[in-house]
Amino acid sequence: LKLTLCHFSDKRHGKTNVKHSQKFNIMASSGDTKNIPGYFIRANFEDVGMVYYDTTNKTFKPIHDWARRLKRDDPEHWKTISEDGIHYEQIFRVETEGFKQHSNQSGGVDIIQQNWGCEWDEETEMTDGFLKYGSNGEDFLTFDPETDTWIAANPQAEITKKDWDGDAARNLLWKNLLTKSCPSWLKKYFFFTNRLLEKRDRPSVSLLQKSSSSPVSCFATGFYPNKAVLFWRKDGDDLHDNVEEGQILPNPDGTFQKSADLDLSSVRLEDWGKYECVFQLDGLKDDIITKLDQSGIRTNKKKTSSITIIIIVVAVVVLLAVIGFVVYKKRRGERLSGCCCPGFSTEVK
Structure with a gap:
């Protein structure tokens, strides 16, 4: 069947x-x-x-x-x-x-x-x-x-x-x-x-990019059945040039995934707002539309996390404290040696 x-x-x-x-x-x-x-x-x-x-x-x-x-x-x-x-x-x-x-x-x-x-x-x-x-x-x-x-x-x-x-x-x-x-x-x-x-939960649609020079991939996953359409458009018109559409592939849980790559090498950054990815699925009443926004792209480029920043700040504070303590001890020792008569010993016998 x-x-x-x-x-x-x-x-x-x-x-x-x-x-x-x-x-x-x-x-x-x-x-x-x-x-x-x-x-x-x-x-x-x-x-x-x-x-x-x-x-x-x-x-x-x-x-x-x-x-x-x-x-x-x-x-x-x-x-x-x-x-x-x-x-x-x-x-x-x-x-x-x-x-x-x-x-x-x-x-x-x-x-x-x-x-x-x-x-x-x-x-x-x-x-x-x-x-x-x-x-x-x-x-x-x-x-x-x-x-x-x-x-x-x-x-x-x-x-x-x-x-x-x-x-x-x-x-x-x-x-x-x-x-x-x-x-x-x-x-x-x-x-x-x-x-x-x-x-069933709505399918997930994300924008992915390996590096700043790579195409932006619109990636839809978790949908069923496998009769879906995923495409890019600019100013409301479908795009065919500079778009590479992937096949619908199965996921381990029985759902499907599909991607469509858009080459932006010749597109100015200020024009990105004119582009959007559209996902259509039979049985889903509304389209899932994802605007092309640089802040919303998931990439492999390493970013400094907030935890890493906190660790760095704490390390710097600790280092400064240690340096300050050493300087303080050194200066205090110089003051003590200067107030004593030459040849006087503070050693307790």
Whole structure:
């Protein structure tokens, strides 16, 4: 299940329809599979792993934090998808057994893949399902839910196509799964994660700079999902020149981070106030805007801390006190020796 937010509503280019998608990736292998699981199923949500199962570990595991929450908050649903995913292995192997007979692969390992899921347009409420099979790394069959027929990707798949086109029960099952069940699950996960997002802290956005001659990096972290836009603008206009945009990367806690570097080598210091960094995240109503201000930039340049200053001041005071005491003792000793008669001894016998 891969729930992907495509066509993110980017305010720089006008509002577009927001599409969500969900995808299952399934693979079964046979033959010499020492380093390959005999069967696995992976579900992705927002391009991030949701759940995973394979015949090596034999456990249906939640990958992301929100999936662990789903397992805890809705155990019945979790039980259903877990059992279906595990039991589907036998069905999958039986229905794709004929692929080997029509494949050019001889000996070694046979790998059959299945990718299926659906899309949901949030604006129009339209849904669209997809189902594809692959054999040993090549496309094999694609299902058309509008005509309830199969499309062969190569001559080897034609025999299977004819058999499956005549299987009305199989085709009706897949059509219902792609047009009804899948969109229902998709919306369930979408609204579930949105409720979690409402409780999550706002992402952190900072300005970073390695040295005074380095680009200023606008760094956003702690956001979820990973459909975010981070960009620089000047006087309200988007900047593309002298800007290097980084990729969205995962954090250990399941959130994401992204950066965008701005080269200011040719910009006068008095013009810095015209620049700002803008962070947009799906599900976050307001943009996070960070003005370019030299005092707000975190840098690697060493700064003297207040504690260090206090230590230095105390050290100086102590040193002056010691010097003053030595001078005082010296002068006092000179006065005492001057008041005594020559040859008089103060030693007590």
